[in-house]
Amino acid sequence: MMGMTWYFIGLVLGLSLYVLFKLRIRYGLEWLPLTLCGSGIGLILFAAAWGVAAMLEGVPRAASMGLLLFGLPGIVLTTYGARLIANAANLSSEGSDA
Amino acid sequence: MSKDNEKDTKANETPSANDAGKSRRNFLKFGLVGAGAAAVVATGAVAVKRMQGIPHDEFPVELNDDFKPIDQRNQINVFCGSKALNEKHPERTRSFNEMLKKEDPANYKPFDFYATRRAFMSGPYRDAPGYGQLDRALAVGGFSSARQQLGGGSMEAPNSGVSSWEQTMLVDHKYEFESPAQANTDIKSAARLYGAIRCGITKRDKRWDYDPMYSVSEEKELSWEKDFPFEPKSVIVIMTEMDYPAMATAPAWIQDATVGDAYANAIKIAGQITIFLRQLGFKAVASMNDLGINAPYAIAAGLGEGGRNGQVIVPEYGPRVRISKVYTDLEFVEYDKPRTYGVASFCLNCKRCADSCPSKAITFGDQTWGPEYSTDPDYIWNASKGILKFHNDAKKCAKFWIDNDGSCGNCIAACPYNKPDFWHHRLVDAQNVIAPGPVHAFMREMDIFFGYGNVSDPDKVHRFWKLGDKV
Numbered sequence: 001m002m003g004m005t006w007y008f009i010g011l012v013l014g015l016s017l018y019v020l021f022k023l024r025i026r027y028g029l030e031w032l033p034l035t036l037c038g039s040g041i042g043l044i045l046f047a048a049a050w051g052v053a054a055m056l057e058g059v060p061r062a063a064s065m066g067l068l069l070f071g072l073p074g075i076v077l078t079t080y081g082a083r084l085i086a087n088a089a090n091l092s093s094e095g096s097d098a
Numbered sequence: 099m100s101k102d103n104e105k106d107t108k109a110n111e112t113p114s115a116n117d118a119g120k121s122r123r124n125f126l127k128f129g130l131v132g133a134g135a136a137a138v139v140a141t142g143a144v145a146v147k148r149m150q151g152i153p154h155d156e157f158p159v160e161l162n163d164d165f166k167p168i169d170q171r172n173q174i175n176v177f178c179g180s181k182a183l184n185e186k187h188p189e190r191t192r193s194f195n196e197m198l199k200k201e202d203p204a205n206y207k208p209f210d211f212y213a214t215r216r217a218f219m220s221g222p223y224r225d226a227p228g229y230g231q232l233d234r235a236l237a238v239g240g241f242s243s244a245r246q247q248l249g250g251g252s253m254e255a256p257n258s259g260v261s262s263w264e265q266t267m268l269v270d271h272k273y274e275f276e277s278p279a280q281a282n283t284d285i286k287s288a289a290r291l292y293g294a295i296r297c298g299i300t301k302r303d304k305r306w307d308y309d310p311m312y313s314v315s316e317e318k319e320l321s322w323e324k325d326f327p328f329e330p331k332s333v334i335v336i337m338t339e340m341d342y343p344a345m346a347t348a349p350a351w352i353q354d355a356t357v358g359d360a361y362a363n364a365i366k367i368a369g370q371i372t373i374f375l376r377q378l379g380f381k382a383v384a385s386m387n388d389l390g391i392n393a394p395y396a397i398a399a400g401l402g403e404g405g406r407n408g409q410v411i412v413p414e415y416g417p418r419v420r421i422s423k424v425y426t427d428l429e430f431v432e433y434d435k436p437r438t439y440g441v442a443s444f445c446l447n448c449k450r451c452a453d454s455c456p457s458k459a460i461t462f463g464d465q466t467w468g469p470e471y472s473t474d475p476d477y478i479w480n481a482s483k484g485i486l487k488f489h490n491d492a493k494k495c496a497k498f499w500i501d502n503d504g505s506c507g508n509c510i511a512a513c514p515y516n517k518p519d520f521w522h523h524r525l526v527d528a529q530n531v532i533a534p535g536p537v538h539a540f541m542r543e544m545d546i547f548f549g550y551g552n553v554s555d556p557d558k559v560h561r562f563w564k565l566g567d568k569v
């Protein structure tokens with residue numbers, strides 16, 4: 001089960017890095033939104049791996065605490081990073097319209 | 099120069115100045131990212147190294163001149179099991195009862211080390227999770243193999259069953275190991291195959307041996323010089339694992355089952371290593387809790403560090419292990435070095451075992467040179483002196499076992515080092531070895547917050563009895 005979790009986390013991580021890289025190239029993004037988004041996604045995946053491991057060892061409370069302590073900041077960072085990326089994308093498309 | 103030309107020149111200059119500023123900023127950014135990455139890698143490398151333990155040339159616990167080897171007659175389980183010793187020392191029972199009366203006059207019931215011990219694990223079933231017929235049967239079954247292997251004797255019995263001192267199956271031709279280092283690896287390879295989770299080899303050290311030894315079944319002292327069949331040179335220390343979900347039910351009777359089972363595995367492996375060595379032409383004797391004290395031998399063999407709870411805390415397993423030994427006259431072997439893993443410093447701030455101890459046997463204080471719970475010689479007869487460690491009152495522990503009608507294990511189950519083998523625990527371990535003391539106090543709180551180490555939890559009993567679905 002843990003092996004499958006790592007496999008999926010690897011896939012999601014790879015995909016996320018690819019998308020962030022593409023966005024950077026396309027909109028010439030600065031490091032801040034990329035770092036925020038990347039760290040957020042990293043934290044969410046960390047929380048997911050923590051949760052699965054804690055459930056497998058039979059400590060559901062550790063799973064929920066892990067999701068809360070690592071997952072929540074992860075979501076906040078990702079959302080904020082995504083907003084900055086969206087702003088940058090809007091600016092760049094406005095620039096190209098002009 | 100015309101004004102237009104001047105403008106042109108400035109316009110030409112501005113982008114290149116900007117470019118220079120940008121590339122400086124980029125350089126700084128990359129520099130910062132690189133430094134951050136290097137710091138993370140370096141910290142990780144330090145953590146990985148520390149997790150393997152810091153090797154020491156000497157035994158890593160301080161001793162002073164008051165230290166003396168322990169007389170096995172003063173070992174608590176031996177005393178509890180021996181009629182003759184109880185008759186010889188009524189003052190010990192008297193002194194213990196005085197303490198019980200003083201500490202809790204309302205609930206005081208006279209206690210007798212020997213008489214009460216006779217009825218151990220045979221009382222009525224209780225109407226509580228973990229204390230029914232199913233749980234008792236599991237515990238008795240768990241211990242049965244160890245008892246059979248030890249000829250029906252207790253874990254402390256010398257020269258009994260697999261631990262017999264008779265040198266059967268000893269061959270005349272002595273095998274020549276390629277090198278001391280190879281001898282070390284060969285023995286450990288055999289131990290791994292037989293089922294050991296850890297194995298270490300150390301010099302025989304008289305400081306850790308019982309002297310004299312004592313056979314309860316014969317009610318007689320045994321001497322190293324007159325009775326033991328050879329002069330041991332080396333001690334092989336073997337560890338087996340206790341089941342995490344079973345231990346988590348502590349102090350329910352289920353945890354007894356995994357204690358007994360791990361004992362059975364430990365003595366089985368020690369017996370097999372004994373025959374392995376005899377077949378190589380070396381004399382050997384297997385030992386469970388007899389001959390010498392397991393904890394210092396395990397520490398000397400680099401397998402772990404002494405914890406507040408009096409157990410050896412082993413990386414990745416914590417105190418959830420059982421230890422057996424093999425004494426041998428093989429000398430041509432490389433000894434493992436003692437190692438410290440930051441446990442002593444963690445224990446100073448943790449105290450979860452002391453919090454969870456139902457008999458208050460475990461000290462909340464720091465390491466001392468001797469027991470601080472009493473100065474009465476009739477009370478502290480079983481305590482060691484002259485060694486800087488956490489001194490606990492094993493008599494109170496023994497009393498709780500008897501009251502519980504099974505052993506306890508709370509101090510194992512509650513320990514933050516006792517975790518199953520999952521990546522997130524190894525990550526926390528790595529963090530703990532590099533973090534300073536105040537972080538340890540925080541980690542203890544986090545351990546509680548995350549729901550680890552609860553004892554007396556009926557849910558864990560129910561969960562244990564569902565695990566069969568997975569087999």
Ligand code: SF4
Nearest residue numbers: 455495506507508509
């Ligand atoms: S086994 Fe139980 S009673 Fe004994 S020291 Fe540990 S926690 Fe205390």
Ligand code: SF4
Nearest residue numbers: 405445448449451513
């Ligand atoms: S519970 Fe805490 S204080 Fe006790 S042995 Fe384990 S780490 Fe040390």
